[in-house]
Structures are given as C-alpha cells and as structure tokens.
Amino acid sequence: MAHTHTHAHDYAGDLEHDLAAAAQWCAARGEKLTEQRREVLALLLQAPGSMKAYDLLAEIQKQKPTAAPPTVYRALDFLVAAGLAHKLDSKNAFVACRDFEHPHHGVMLICDSCHSVKELSDERLEARLAEDAAQFGFSVAAQDIEVKGLCQDCRSTDQQGKA
Amino acid sequence: MAHTHTHAHDYAGDLEHDLAAAAQWCAARGEKLTEQRREVLALLLQAPGSMKAYDLLAEIQKQKPTAAPPTVYRALDFLVAAGLAHKLDSKNAFVACRDFEHPHHGVMLICDSCHSVKELSDERLEARLAEDAAQFGFSVAAQDIEVKGLCQDCRSTDQQGKA
DNA sequence: GCCAAAACGTTACGTTATAACATTTGATCC
DNA sequence: GGATCAAATGTTATAACGTAACGTTTTGGC
Numbered sequence: 001m002a003h004t005h006t007h008a009h010d011y012a013g014d015l016e017h018d019l020a021a022a023a024q025w026c027a028a029r030g031e032k033l034t035e036q037r038r039e040v041l042a043l044l045l046q047a048p049g050s051m052k053a054y055d056l057l058a059e060i061q062k063q064k065p066t067a068a069p070p071t072v073y074r075a076l077d078f079l080v081a082a083g084l085a086h087k088l089d090s091k092n093a094f095v096a097c098r099d100f101e102h103p104h105h106g107v108m109l110i111c112d113s114c115h116s117v118k119e120l121s122d123e124r125l126e127a128r129l130a131e132d133a134a135q136f137g138f139s140v141a142a143q144d145i146e147v148k149g150l151c152q153d154c155r156s157t158d159q160q161g162k163a
Numbered sequence: 164m165a166h167t168h169t170h171a172h173d174y175a176g177d178l179e180h181d182l183a184a185a186a187q188w189c190a191a192r193g194e195k196l197t198e199q200r201r202e203v204l205a206l207l208l209q210a211p212g213s214m215k216a217y218d219l220l221a222e223i224q225k226q227k228p229t230a231a232p233p234t235v236y237r238a239l240d241f242l243v244a245a246g247l248a249h250k251l252d253s254k255n256a257f258v259a260c261r262d263f264e265h266p267h268h269g270v271m272l273i274c275d276s277c278h279s280v281k282e283l284s285d286e287r288l289e290a291r292l293a294e295d296a297a298q299f300g301f302s303v304a305a306q307d308i309e310v311k312g313l314c315q316d317c318r319s320t321d322q323q324g325k326a
Numbered sequence: 327g328c329c330a331a332a333a334c335g336t337t338a339c340g341t342t343a344t345a346a347c348a349t350t351t352g353a354t355c356c
Numbered sequence: 357g358g359a360t361c362a363a364a365t366g367t368t369a370t371a372a373c374g375t376a377a378c379g380t381t382t383t384g385g386c
Contacts, residue, residue, distance in 0.1 A: 032383095034333070053373070068336065073374065089252035090307055092342095092373065107292065109301045122295050125288065129270065129310065132285050137315025138272045144253055145308045147292065152300025197364070216342070231367065236343065255342065255373095 018045050018098065022084050025100055031082065039063075040075040041096060044085055049115035050093035088117070090146045095119070107145045113154035181208050181261065185247050188263055194245065202226075203238040204259060207248055212278040213256035251280070253309045258282070270308045276317035 022041055023033040033041070043059050044051055057072045076094055079085035083100040087093070088108060095117045099106075102121060109118040130140045185204055186196040196204070206222050207214055216235050223230045239257055242248035246263040250256070251271060258280045262269070265284060272281040293303045 032333090036334080066335075069374070070336085070376095071334075074334080089309070107295065109296055109299065111301075112304065118299060118301065120295055120299070122291070125291050125295065128285070128288050128291065129308070132270065132283055132288065133272055133310060133312065136272065136281060136283070137318065138274075138281070138310070139312045139318060140310050141275065141312040143308070143310045145292070145306070146252070147296060147301070147303050147306045149296065149302045149304040155300065155302060195363090199365080229366075232343070233345095233367085234365075237365075 015042060015045055018096075022100070025084070026082060029082070031078075036060075036071060037075045037078050040072060041079055041084055044079075044094060044096035045098075047096075049117050050088050050091060050095045050110075052091075052093045056094075086119070088146060089144060090148070105142065105144055107147060109147050109149070109151065111151035111154055112148050113150055113157075116151055116153075118151070178205060178208055181259075185263070188247070189245060192245065194241075199223075199234060200238045200241050203235060204242055204247055207242075207257060207259035208261075210259075212280050213251050213254060213258045213273075215254075215256050219257075249282070251309060252307060253311070268305065268307055270310060272310050272312070272314065274314035274317055275311050276313055276320075279314055279316075281314070 019033070019038060019042060023038070026033045039060060040056055043056055053069070053072050053076060056076075057067060057069060060067045060072060076085065076087075079096075080087055080094070083103060084097055085094050086097050086105055086108070088095060088110065091110070095108075097119065099119065099121070104121075104126075106119045106121040107125070109120060111117075126143065129143060133140050182196070182201060182205060186201070189196045202223060203219055206219055216232070216239060219239075220230060220232060220235045223235060239248065239250075242259075243250055243257070246266060247260055248257050249260050249268055249271070251258060251273065254273070258271075260282065262282065262284070267284075267289075269282045269284040270288070272283060274280075289306065292306060296303050
C-alpha cells in the first residue's frame with residue numbers, strides 16, 4: 001500500500017537526473033530552478049539525512065564566500081513552495097523530496113540514531129486524519145506528520161550492542 | 164471514536180482544579196509542580212490558543228521582573244516531559260494538555276485563522292502509522308501530527324465574508 | 327534599447343533556545 | 357539543628373534560527 005523513498009546513506013542515485021527532473025518540474029509551473037536553488041537542492045539530494053539552513057550556508061560559502069543567510073533561506077523557501085523539499089519542523093532542518101509531483105507532505109520517518117529520513121505516503125491515513133478533523137468541523141489545509149524512532153539499520157546495529 | 168478537548172476562546176474551566184490535578188499527577192511520578200512550573204502551566208491553561216516562550220516570559224516578568232529565558236524554558240521542558248504541555252513545532256509554541264494521563268502527543272488541529280488548538284486522539288490512526296513504519300523496519304518512539312486548516316467557528320465566519 | 331518583474335547582494339536586526347556557572351531551596355540523615 | 361547532597365532557580369552571556377528592508381543585477385517581453 002504505502003510507498004516510500006529514502007534519504008539515507010545509500011544515496012547513489014543520479015544527481016544530474018534528479019536535478020534535471022526538478023528543473024523541468026519548475027519550468028512546467030512557470031518557475032526557474034536558478035543556480036542558487038539548484039545548488040541548495042543538490043546539497044539536500046546528496047545529504048544522507050536532513051540539513052540545517054546554516055549548514056547549507058556553510059557549504060555554499062565554500063564556493064561563494066559572500067553568501068549570507070537570505071541566500072539560503074530564499075532558495076529553501078522556493079524549494080519548499082515548489083514541493084522539491086520539505087521542512088522538518090521538529091528539527092529545524094530540510095530534506096529533498098524526490099516525489100514532488102505528489103503534491104503534499106507525507107509521513108516523515110526520522111531516525112533518532114543515524115538521522116536518516118524516509119518519506120512515506122499513505123493516502124488512507126491522510127483520509128482518516130481528514131475524517132477525524134471533519135468530526136469537529138475542522139477543514140484540513142495542510143498537515144505535517146513527523147515520526148521519531150529507529151530505522152531498520154539502526155535497530156539491527158543496536159542489537160549487537162551499539163556505542 | 165476519537166475524543167478531544169479544546170484550547171479555544173471558550174475556556175471557562177476550573178483553573179484551580181486543573182492545576183491541582185496536574186500537581187497530583189506530578190506527585191504520583193515523584194516530581195513537583197513548583198511555583199514557576201505552576202505559573203507557566205496556568206498561563207497555558209488560560210490561553211485561548213498556544214503561547215510562545217517569550218510571550219510566557221513577558222507575562223511572568225509582570226510579577227517577577229528578573230525572570231530570564233531559562234526560567235520559562237526550564238518550566239516548559241518540565242511540563243512537556245511530564246505530558247502536561249505539548250510543543251507545536253510548526254509554530255514554536257506551546258499548549259497545555261488536559262489529557263496528560265494519556266501518555267502521548269495526539270493530533271493537533273491548529274486553526275490558521277483564530278489560532279485555536281484542538282488535541283484529538285485516534286488510536287487506530289496511530290496504529291496505522293506504526294504499521295506503515297513497521298513495513299520499512301522502522302520502530303516508532305514518538306510522533307507529532309500537526310494539522311493546519313480552519314476550525315468550525317472560523318469556517319462559519321468566513322462564509323459571511325470575513326475581514 | 328526600454329521597461330517591469332524576478333532574483334540576488336548586503337546590512338542589520340528580530341526571534342528562539344541553550345551553555346555555563348553561581349546560588350538557593352528542600353529533603354534526609356545523624 | 358546542623359551537615360550534606362540533589363533539585364531547582366538565578367544570572368550572564370551567547371548560540372542557533374530566521375527575516376526586514378533596501379539597493380543592485382538579471383531576465384524576458386515589447
């Protein structure tokens with residue numbers, strides 16, 4: 001039923017392909033994946049987990065020392081609005097979204113140990129949530145579901161006696 | 164099925180009763196609802212919606228001008244750990260929880276218009292979430308579900324043509 | 327080329343949260 | 357009732373997160 005995609009250590013996807021797809025997605029909406037936005041998105045795509053704004057800034061500054069906070073926050077605002085990235089409110093951090101044609105924020109599984117993030121979609125769960133809300137006359141505009149715990153890899157590791 | 168309780172404008176509950184219940188809850192856990200914690204909880208209980216840490220601080224400072232950020236953050240940390248309050252990560256704000264014997268963070272319905280907050284519990288939804296996570300080998304330790312939209316009152320108001 | 331809108335540069339500041347260490351309070355033991 | 361240890365609080369300073377405001381550059385249509 002639910003489908004997913006990972007942001008974890010095993011990232012070996014085609015970065016250029018993902019960036020090209022994102023650029024197309026923007027173009028189709030009459031927007032542009034400019035160089036700065038592209039750089040921030042590339043960093044998020046390559047990150048094993050989520051990244052914080054100031055960590056992104058530090059990376060950007062390696063190439064462009066004059067970059068300032070608005071540089072990265074503007075790019076992030078754009079990427080989030082375009083559905084190309086999500087903000088994890090519980091961590092003040094950001095992750096790339098590879099499923100940007102699916103127009104919403106899914107369930108985020110955030111590993112407390114390795115900090116990897118999986119995004120999972122379950123439309124029945126979302127429907128149930130909307131029903132619950134409707135019972136109280138509440139109409140849902142947006143939702144954010146963040147789940148903390150241990151991912152499969154870290155559970156295995158823990159069993160062997162982890163540091 | 165799902166049950167709820169409100170933090171909205173119609174609060175006319177018995178503040179002293181709620182505080183006494185909270186104090187008992189703490190005592191049963193070998194902890195104390197000290198004066199500062201009690202004051203912060205009282206502010207949260209009386210608030211129509213959520214409150215920000217620095218707004219709480221400003222209120223506390225009316226009685227006690229020397230109060231500083233750690234004063235309120237310590238109280239909030241305690242209240243959240245004890246289940247007497249929840250943090251709304253999406254707003255960097257806090258709400259009292261009247262259902263503290265129920266040991267978890269439910270679904271938070273946050274009105275974009277009047278900023279009221281309803282907390283709702285739906286164990287089947289939580290179970291479904293845990294199942295989805297388990298499909299990917301992820302074990303859930305904690306979850307935070309924040310839903311934005313319009314509450315019943317604000318939907319009605321909007322229909323009349325709201326400012 | 328001219329213009330307007332979008333994007334970006336730059337400075338400064340506002341907001342949110344915590345580290346670190348000193349002091350006080352409170353319970354317990356004797 | 358004083359010694360003592362842990363919990364709570366006081367106090368200062370600073371770290372971390374985010375945005376306002378305004379000027380400049382770039383882009384795309386005419």
